[in-house]
Amino acid sequence: MIGAVLAIAGAELRIGIRNRWVLLSALILLAFALVLAFVGAAPTGAVKASPLTITVASLATLSVYLVPLIALLLSFDAIAGEVDRGTLQLALASPVSRSAIIVGKFLGHLIVVSIAIALGYGVAGALVVTLAGGGSAGLVDLGRLIATSIGLGAAFLAIGYVASASVRQTGTAAALAVGIWLAAVVLYDLGLLGALVADSEGTFAKSVFPWLLAANPADAFRLYNMAALDTGTAATGLSGLGEALPFPPIVGLASLCGWIVLALGAAALVFRRLEP
Amino acid sequence: MSDALLDIREASKRFGKVRALDRVSLSVAPGERVALLGHNGAGKTTLFRLILGFIRPTSGQIAVAGSPPGSNAARLAVAYLPENVAFQKALTGRETVRLYARLKGAARTDADRALERVGLADAADRRTGTYSKGMRQRLGLAQALVGSPRLMLLDEPTTGLDPLSRRNFYGLIDEIAASGTAVFLSSHSLSELEAKTDRVAILRNGALVADAALSKLQAEAALPVRICVKTEPNKVNEVSERLGGARVNGQSVELLCPAPEKMARLAAISALGPLVTDFDVSQPSLDDIYRHFSTQDKAEDRS
Structure with missing residues (x-):
């Protein structure tokens, strides 16, 4: 069982490296990170935080947009595309459970995403430290950002598999993936913002809104990272985010983990009903 | 009957109003080579999907090595070569066969030996994206060979093969069957089989219209x-x-x-x-015999 999972993961990793997925996503992350670090950090002026911490704060926002996109692009094709092209039939005929196939693909894709994030953000962080100074301060923040970005990628990989297993055509799966990205990353926030404007002092803003934020994996990721940065420095510009929440920031992390487990389970369930 | 590796009893499958298979009964014993013939759309691939457990029969029973199709025991016993087999283009032939060997719990050396048996040892380290149709077909056969399966399901295995490769292919099938593996393969023409199977079953519009040795079919057709x-x-x-x-x-x-x-x-x-x-x-040629069974006139259909 473990052997089969690792074999599938290994194959996915190999494919990710050979079709330049790893390289391309790392380069995209690095390019955006460098723009944010060197152009976006200019107006911070005399903030007491280290340059690296400030960069990490802007990278967290970058992650919210880019990492789900990269993860969904990797996963939308995983099942629908392979059924479409006929490459999945042999695996389905072999004595491996469908859950093992999903977990194997997840592991392989997760390694692809992890390499891309670690490479992109790692190189950007190293450049910031070398060029802007500030020493090793903020390294913990960068490490936390990389680790949680990988978690964010994992959640959207799993969500992408649910989409991929529920439709028969790659094209439909792609459209679904784009829809999911738009809804989770853009529309959800817009909706919350609208509701907040309509009722800025009521019970919604105080007790419902934070929980709704934590319920979306992308927002949960942002919440946790900003709150963690906030406890040490004033890098985010949001005053006392940690105190304003009705729950500890770790809930954001828990939400992310919950999404990974739930979506993977849902993907396995939907996949089990697929008739190739 | 109980020791048959594949035992299909009265299996029917409907897709909505379309009756894809109609009370098909068939069995394949260890070491036996059985060919399933039929036009495109006669129900061959549907029958294979039923045997693999990808879909469930509307009625009737199927047993693979004594277990229900799709169960772990059944999947362990079966090797499958789909029609139009496709592989991940970025992986090499060797990586592909080794991957399926690991999924089946077979050894790496088993994978390398299978590649040699189908004559792909030289091209094994090239990406499958560069393979010709015939090479892909042979790679598909190689993955089916690993893990010493007890029942081989081959869906139109010889389409796209040149005559020489086809002869080699049937040579391999003979070896496999001689070692006790049951071989169940489909084809859309009897001449393509080159009379290399023990028994021929013919599907027409989802119903089995013949199931006998070729010589017996020849006698029955009385052409x-x-x-x-x-x-x-x-x-x-x-x-x-x-x-x-x-x-x-x-x-x-x-x-x-x-x-x-x-x-x-x-x-x-x-x-x-x-x-x-x-x-x-x-x-009378093999194609004449096949035509006799697969296109008997409509009047007979109604009776």
Whole structure:
């Protein structure tokens, strides 16, 4: 069982490296990170935080947009595309459970995403430290950002598999993936913002809104990272985010983990009903 | 019957209103080679998907090595080569076969040996994206060979193979069957099988219309033997009158006779002595037999 999972993961990793997925996503992350670090950090002026911490704060926002996109692009094709092209039939005929196939693909894709994030953000962080100074301060923040970005990628990989297993055509799966990205990353926030404007002092803003934020994996990721940065420095510009929440920031992390487990389970369930 | 590796009893499958398979009963014993024939859309691939457990029959039972299709025991026993087999283009042939070997719990060396057996050892380290159709087909066979399966399901395995590869392919099938593996393969023409199977089953519109050894099907179809008699140029009318056949051109007469009467006819021909210069006997071809079973007229369908 473990052997089969690792074999599938290994194959996915190999494919990710050979079709330049790893390289391309790392380069995209690095390019955006460098723009944010060197152009976006200019107006911070005399903030007491280290340059690296400030960069990490802007990278967290970058992650919210880019990492789900990269993860969904990797996963939308995983099942629908392979059924479409006929490459999945042999695996389905072999004595491996469908859950093992999903977990194997997840592991392989997760390694692809992890390499891309670690490479992109790692190189950007190293450049910031070398060029802007500030020493090793903020390294913990960068490490936390990389680790949680990988978690964010994992959640959207799993969500992408649910989409991929529920439709028969790659094209439909792609459209679904784009829809999911738009809804989770853009529309959800817009909706919350609208509701907040309509009722800025009521019970919604105080007790419902934070929980709704934590319920979306992308927002949960942002919440946790900003709150963690906030406890040490004033890098985010949001005053006392940690105190304003009705729950500890770790809930954001828990939400992310919950999404990974739930979506993977849902993907396995939907996949089990697929008739190739 | 109980020791059959594949035992299908009265299996039917409907897709909405379409009846894809209609009470099909069939069994394949260890070491037996059985061919499943039928036109495109006759239900061959549907039957394979049922045997693999990808879909469930609407009614009837199927047992693979004594277990329900799709169960772990059944999947362990079965190797499958789909029609139009496809692989991840970025992986090499060796990586691909090793991947499936690991999924089946077989050894790496098993994968390498399978690649050698299908003649892909030299191309094994190239990406499958560069493979020709015939090479992909052989790679598909290689992955089916690993893990010593007890039942091999091959969906149109020889389409796209050149005659030489096809001969090699049937050579391999003989070896596999000789070691006790049951082989169940489909094809859309009897001539493509080159009479290399023990039994032939023919599907027509989802129903099994024949299931017997080729020689028995030949006898059952009772197609006439075609005899072509060549004569001296000016004797063709005389020969035609005495034998009762049709004149084909200025010098030959064609006779159709039922197989059992063949010897009597030949005796009559040789009795003509010097009138006959040469003659040809052609047995009904495999395609003639297949056409006989797969396209019997509609009137019979209704009865």
